[in-house]
Amino acid sequence: MAIIASIGLIVAIFDFTYLSWRSFYFRNIPAIVRAYDPVKGVEPNRETERYLNAVEQLKLTVAQSGLASAQTQSWLQELDTLSVSLIQNNPFQVAGKTGNLEKIKNEVRDRVQNPSAKGAFQTFWSQKYLTTAGWHKEIQFYDRKIKPLIVTNYYRRLNESGDYVDNFWQIDIIFIGIFTIELIGRIFYLCRHNRRLSWQQAIVRRWYDLILILPFIQLLRVVPVIIRWHQAKLINLDIVKTELNRLFVGQIATELTETVVIEVLEQTQSALRTGQIVRVVRGYLNTPHVDLNNINEVEVLIEIILEIVIYRVIPKIQPDLEAIFRHLFQKALLESPAYRNLKMLPGIGELPAQAIDRAVKEISASIYTALTKVMEDPDSSKLSRRLAENLTKSIGDEMQRGQTIVKIESLLYDLIEEIKVTYGKNQN
Numbered sequence: 001m002a003i004i005a006s007i008g009l010i011v012a013i014f015d016f017t018y019l020s021w022r023s024f025y026f027r028n029i030p031a032i033v034r035a036y037d038p039v040k041g042v043e044p045n046r047e048t049e050r051y052l053n054a055v056e057q058l059k060l061t062v063a064q065s066g067l068a069s070a071q072t073q074s075w076l077q078e079l080d081t082l083s084v085s086l087i088q089n090n091p092f093q094v095a096g097k098t099g100n101l102e103k104i105k106n107e108v109r110d111r112v113q114n115p116s117a118k119g120a121f122q123t124f125w126s127q128k129y130l131t132t133a134g135w136h137k138e139i140q141f142y143d144r145k146i147k148p149l150i151v152t153n154y155y156r157r158l159n160e161s162g163d164y165v166d167n168f169w170q171i172d173i174i175f176i177g178i179f180t181i182e183l184i185g186r187i188f189y190l191c192r193h194n195r196r197l198s199w200q201q202a203i204v205r206r207w208y209d210l211i212l213i214l215p216f217i218q219l220l221r222v223v224p225v226i227i228r229w230h231q232a233k234l235i236n237l238d239i240v241k242t243e244l245n246r247l248f249v250g251q252i253a254t255e256l257t258e259t260v261v262i263e264v265l266e267q268t269q270s271a272l273r274t275g276q277i278v279r280v281v282r283g284y285l286n287t288p289h290v291d292l293n294n295i296n297e298v299e300v301l302i303e304i305i306l307e308i309v310i311y312r313v314i315p316k317i318q319p320d321l322e323a324i325f326r327h328l329f330q331k332a333l334l335e336s337p338a339y340r341n342l343k344m345l346p347g348i349g350e351l352p353a354q355a356i357d358r359a360v361k362e363i364s365a366s367i368y369t370a371l372t373k374v375m376e377d378p379d380s381s382k383l384s385r386r387l388a389e390n391l392t393k394s395i396g397d398e399m400q401r402g403q404t405i406v407k408i409e410s411l412l413y414d415l416i417e418e419i420k421v422t423y424g425k426n427q428n
Helices: 002-028 030-036 046-065 070-089 098-112 117-124 127-133 135-151 169-193 199-205 207-213 218-231 238-274 276-286 297-334 337-343 351-376 378-399 402-427
Strands: none
Touching: 002 030, 002 169, 002 218, 046 070, 046 135, 070 098, 070 117, 070 127, 098 117, 098 135, 117 127, 127 135, 169 199, 169 207, 199 207, 207 218, 238 402, 297 351
């Protein structure tokens, strides 16, 4: 069945491309043109056929009676008339070969050096020109350059609906019939061996076979053909299938993550706007807590934050803290009258600045040492826990004050809005 499906696809591709490739078939495989022209409603174009026949009659007349005979002059006048009709009526348009007519006009204009297409044909099909330029030379030019462009032209018949005749369905119905019977058999087989499977579900499982029985999407048959090649182990699509699944799942996961993030942010904003978060916070602060792990999470969090601040943050910002202390001390000294008087004495003006630097370093070092001892001393740890409890209670009391919680709500709402905008830009 994979081979039959492949043949059906090849036939469909051949039919789809036949008219585009007809000129190639005409020149190289004329038997295909003779066999398939009737299927597509293709017939010889009467006007171009009449032109070709007139040229052949001219050749016979010249061979029998010569170029200067009256019979030859009659055929030359006929070809002049047919050339004008060719230019005016454009019989190449139906076949989509108007380009051929333009090539013919260009070839004849260049040959006789006449910019007018009608005038060029009139000159070319004249006894004077053919005698002067040479009959055999010019008729060889026609056979080599002009005739191949005319001979491939054709006419397509129309049916009663006004559409072009196309009898490909008479060929395609054979493949459609084969795959319709096969699909019915597969559905019957699946339903017979799986009682819980409905015939609709069986069709869904064989969805790609539906493409083989639809007469208007023949080129999409490449999909079931490739699947059947894989099923028949003619090709291996496992790698492709895995990659497609990865890309599909990755895309779905990305879109789902974006949706979830935006939805969470919007729900949080809605909770802030309706005051739901305030009620939850107040309820949490005013209600006895259920302890699930014998750990006060708030106190532990405060201890962790203190450890981070003391052991990691303060050493990095210690120069900045010293600069602040130095600025404060210097400002206090400058505002002191005693310092202004002392600074005027020779050799003593710089001593206060040096003393300030030494004092600042000693104070900052003492503060940092004291903080580290507090974190490491067991007794100090008890005091820290008490501080954490009182801090938590104080923060809770302040949080319940009207203006404070409203201000926090407003800031959080605006922050979430900024996060949403920033997140959306980054995803785009």
